[in-house]
Amino acid sequence: MFKILVSDPISDNGLQQFSAANDVEVTKLTGLNEEELIAIIHEYDALLVRSQTKVTPRIMEAGVRLKVIGRAGVGVDNIDLEAATSYGIIVINAPDGNTITTSEHTFAMMLSLARNIPQAYRKTIAGLWDRKTFIGVELNNKTLAVLGLGRIGLEVAKRATAFGMKIMGYDPYFSEEQAKAAGIQLATIDEIVQQADFITVHTPLTNDTRHLISEQQFAIMKKGMRMINCARGGIIDEQALLVALDEGIVAGAAFDVFEHEPPEADHPFLKHPNIIVTPHLGASTLEAQENVAIDVAEQIIHILHNQPFKNAVNMPPVPNELLSKIQPYFTLSEQLGKALAQMTDGAVEEVIIDCSGELATINITPLIPYVLKGVLTHHLGANQVNIVNSVHLAKLRDITVTERKTLLTEKITNEITIHIKTTVEERWVTGSILPSVGERLVKIGPYPVEIPLEGDILNISHQDKPGIIGSVGMLLGDNGINIASMQVGRNEVGGSAVMIVKIDKKVTAQVIKDLTTIEGIKRVRLISFDQ
């Protein structure tokens, strides 16, 4: 039974996803502090959070069973990603589910700011009919600058276009071509602050974006502009903004997020007449909460069941087009690495991944974490290694990884050959996905075989001579071990050969030792794919 801790308020409809998996138990315990989480996290396989729970290295260290942290939302600045990677914990988010909701909230804030709606509401319900103080401004014909042209920034830009606004944008990862298609004029931050009537930020909070708008930018800003932050507290320098408001450079600001959340009761934003605030409500609609919760719950189930998943934050992203080509080879790569590690003596120094066929024409780097996971699982144990930390663990052990590609003209089948060089030897195996049968080990060193990558097999190196197969069968039979299938590969009559015996039951070390005493047998290795 997998145990999942939900430590922030998450949509019940989303959590229902877990009931479809009958081996998952969900506990909802919200509002815990770091010490309280540390005390209980050791029981859980997965932690599901929004932005309130700060997932610190200490929590991860205590989370000895923790395989995945799911963030039902976009920003993962509340999770220590470096620590998660080193503890081998996969961090996933739900990047798409709250895009529209947050762009709508940004727009609600912009309109409220332009028309003083919160201030007017407060006065009106207090019994004052004040139609003079709250003269607003139109959005039509104004310049809106969007800093961060990702999912939310672009949706905000779309809506602003419909309101007749001119859009400027800044995003170092956004091309002129994309900008042209979206009707956005790209500009530097300096150009933007001199021209924009409204600025809205939609970047993540990183070292580069912290105080992206600060004293220096306010000093050259268009007088009377308005500022919106529905992304993360800290992207706009709060203190510098207060000064700019007092100096009349900024006419008003709308903030959904704060440098410290929740802000202290005496935070100056809460009392300022020209600042409107909401308590981090950007993603808070029924639709968005359901979307992100369903999304992240589905991925958590996949991860717990060792199935392919998406939206990992602490692993390099694989573009969709490449993913569809390479994903079928993930399990094959891992199983080949696993087989090879069990066949090789000595400490691993180098792992070589050699691909042929169509695989030789695409980027095979995404296979590396899977191969290394397979290789290191044998040495470190399945609980210690996963695809998030396998590259990191290999680096710590000075294992080098080399990618090679066999040209298409030489080989047309999609094959993956993994070599391991250790302190004492070099061995290699080849795998492929064969039509109608699926993943198969197709070569052990130079010997052709065809073996499914599951269960237990014995890999026996021997001399090709009569009687060996019978002796092996007899010895296994005497020990009550049923042979499911057997294959022999050799390159020449009477030369070296390999025998692959698929067995239905685990063999003991003694049986392996006895097998090595049969004349002509050079080496016996048990390969267990279900490690």
Ligand SMILES: NC(=O)C1=CN([C@@H]2O[C@H](COP(=O)(O)OP(=O)(O)OC[C@H]3O[C@@H](n4cnc5c(N)ncnc54)[C@H](O)[C@@H]3O)[C@@H](O)[C@H]2O)C=CC1
């Ligand atoms: N208030 C709320 O409740 C919510 C807040 N957010 C915040 O909004 C942010 C944006 O979300 P999405 O649009 O979904 O993310 P996204 O990843 O699609 O877009 C972020 C964009 O920022 C750009 N960027 C990165 N560094 C930059 C820099 N130095 N200068 C300018 N642009 C830079 C990236 O290139 C990317 O295009 C998230 O990081 C999250 O923190 C997201 C959802 C709800």
Ligand SMILES: O=C(O)C(=O)COP(=O)(O)O
């Ligand atoms: O998705 C995000 O990045 C958000 O900021 C939303 O945060 P929340 O899930 O509402 O705590």
